[in-house]
Each structure stands twice: as structure tokens, then as C-alpha cells.
Amino acid sequence: MSGSVGFIGLGVMGEPMCRNLAQKSGRPVLGFDRADAPLERLAASGVTRAASLSALSEACDVIFMALPSGAHVEAVTLGADGLLAHTRPGQVIVDLGTSPVELTRDIAAKFVAAGAHYADAPIARTRQAAEEGTLSIMVGADQPTFDVVRPLLATFASDITHCGPIGAGQIVKILNNMVLVETVVALSEAMATATRAGVDGKLLFETLMKGSADSFALRNHGMKAVVAETFPERAFSTTYARKDIGYALSLAQSVGLRLQGAELADQLLEKTQAEGFGDLYWPVVSRIVAKSN
Incomplete structure (x- = not known):
């Protein structure tokens, strides 16, 4: 063509x-x-x-x-x-x-x-x-x-x-996004815990980058959004991230699986939307994790 x-x-x-x-x-x-x-x-x-x-x-x-x-x-x-x-x-x-x-x-x-x-x-x-x-x-x-x-x-x-x-590309991408969101939830939990325990969050992430916890999510979503507290509009929003987690949960259900990690991520994204952050860049979920309990 x-x-x-x-x-x-x-x-x-x-x-x-x-x-x-x-x-x-x-x-x-x-x-x-x-x-x-x-x-x-x-x-x-x-x-x-x-x-x-x-x-x-x-x-x-x-x-x-x-x-x-x-x-x-x-x-x-x-x-x-x-x-x-x-x-x-x-x-x-x-x-x-x-x-x-x-x-x-x-x-x-x-x-x-x-x-x-x-x-x-x-x-x-x-x-x-x-x-x-x-x-x-x-x-x-x-x-x-x-x-x-x-x-x-x-x-x-x-x-x-x-x-x-046809459909295989979507399967791989949906699971990519699921793993990414769950990873950022884990990073948010680590950040919140470190901060409350008296360790600087930026230092924590910089040190994790030198070890086995290093990842694309850490270097980009973690350092550039969670640490920097930068969650602009007109980026991939909380609403879109939750949409993709919903796709992952539906896909898993269609093959007879329950994904408890994805369910937790969905619940946290739902709370993030409820707090009025639905249009913000989705790593803003870290704010919800930080104030939980």
C-alpha cells in the first residue's frame, strides 16, 4: 500500500x-x-x-x-x-x-x-x-x-x-498497565512508610534505584511524579488508569482468575477519584496511600 x-x-x-x-x-x-x-x-x-x-x-x-x-x-x-x-x-x-x-x-x-x-x-x-x-x-x-x-x-x-x-496486543497492554499501576501502589506504600518512619522519600527512591527494586515505574512515575508531587492534568489520568484496571479485572474474570492485587489498585484509584483527583495524572494515588488509616 x-x-x-x-x-x-x-x-x-x-x-x-x-x-x-x-x-x-x-x-x-x-x-x-x-x-x-x-x-x-x-x-x-x-x-x-x-x-x-x-x-x-x-x-x-x-x-x-x-x-x-x-x-x-x-x-x-x-x-x-x-x-x-x-x-x-x-x-x-x-x-x-x-x-x-x-x-x-x-x-x-x-x-x-x-x-x-x-x-x-x-x-x-x-x-x-x-x-x-x-x-x-x-x-x-x-x-x-x-x-x-x-x-x-x-x-x-x-x-x-x-x-x-487480533486481541493479543490488547491482552499484553492491559497486563502491562496492570503491573505498572500495582508497582506504583507498592512504591507509594514504601514512600508513605519511609516518610512516617523518618527517612526521606527521595533518598529512599534513589537508593531503591541502585538495587533489585529498580524499575521503569520507579525512575519515571516514582521519581518524576510521586517524589516531585507533580500530577498535572492532560496526562494519563486517574480515570483512565482505573479504566485499564477494570479491563484487567474483566480479562482475568473471563479466564477464571481473581486478581487481588489489581482489586486493591482499583479500590485505591476509586478513592482517588472520590477525593476529586480523577482528572489528575494517576500516580496521585500516592496521596491516598499516604493518608490511609
Whole structure:
């Protein structure tokens, strides 16, 4: 394929991914978002504004979606005048967000029935990684579809893993997020305990980085958010983190497992929302852990 590429969802992560795609792919890129500002910024990189979802679908061979949740993906793909209504044989639809596994497979089946192709390719890592083109992406797709999308994904990702058939990418990403959230809960517990026991929290984390407790979560979420007490809006929010934990719990239930660590993380995120921190960067859960009991 060598035609136009579409990109739907130009938020915190979507905008830099779309910019990298336009600058590196050598293909025309059409963008669509409800907000004007990212489209105005992306115009400098050669991204053309699509007037509607239908116009984007009709013009593009490959369409990426970087949307906040499975509900948004469902609306964009299956809603009135959504992508499915305008798809055509051979077209490729790629979900870059984190969506429920069963919903992903259901949406994919509808596109496949129409002669199109579908891939779940949820992204991992930070906004800085999106800017630098060094995201990690976990792909669920058949081999021919993976072969088509991989060069395009490589414009904004440095690690691309083919995890298996449709849905496999979501499974791996959901479990990635589950482990990340549970790790930050553990770091928050360590910070709260150290502080109350008279040890400086920053010193604690810097020392943990030198030992077996070191991790990506410690170096990024721990040092840059929990220690720094920095939990901005327009980052990955508590509400979104709890959504992903909900996906993990549903996935585990579907295979007959109970995940008590994930249940605890869900409860703490629920308390964080109840305290009015739902829109803040989700490591703010550390505040709830620190004041418990």
C-alpha cells in the first residue's frame, strides 16, 4: 500500500505520533479531531485536516485511531456514519489505544466481514517517547496485516512486538498497565512508610534505584511524579488508569482468575477519584496511600 494514511485522535499522545507519521512515512496524512488546535499545529508537518470521518475513510488506505477508551473506539468505528459504514475491501484499521479484548475482537470481526483488515496496536511509554518516536507497541493482527502496518508504526515506535492474532496486543497492554499501576501502589506504600518512619522519600527512591527494586515505574512515575508531587492534568489520568484496571479485572474474570492485587489498585484509584483527583495524572494515588488509616 502506498496511499494516504488517516489519523483519528490528536490528543496528548496522538498529536506527536501523527507528526512523526507525517514527517517520516513519506505518505500523505489526513488528521481528524474535534479540537482545532492540534490540527493547526500539525499543518506545519504536512497533515491535512479531514472534514469528517467519512471523508477520511474514503481517502485513506490505512487508518489509525488514538482514542481514550474502548467506548470511543466503538463510537468511531460502529457509530452512525462511523468508519465501518464507509470501509472498503483491503482497507486497514488500527486501534492504538487500550480497549477491552472482547470489544476489539467484535469490532475486528465486523471489518473483516466487510473485506477490510483490523489490528489492535496499543502503545506504551510516555508522552516524551511519543515525541521522540520511541514508543513500545504491542500488536494483535494476522501476519499480512502486521506486515502492512509495521513500517508505519516504526515512524513513532522503536519497539514493535507482534503478540499474536487480533486481541493479543490488547491482552499484553492491559497486563502491562496492570503491573505498572500495582508497582506504583507498592512504591507509594514504601514512600508513605519511609516518610512516617523518618527517612526521606527521595533518598529512599534513589537508593531503591541502585538495587533489585529498580524499575521503569520507579525512575519515571516514582521519581518524576510521586517524589516531585507533580500530577498535572492532560496526562494519563486517574480515570483512565482505573479504566485499564477494570479491563484487567474483566480479562482475568473471563479466564477464571481473581486478581487481588489489581482489586486493591482499583479500590485505591476509586478513592482517588472520590477525593476529586480523577482528572489528575494517576500516580496521585500516592496521596491516598499516604493518608490511609
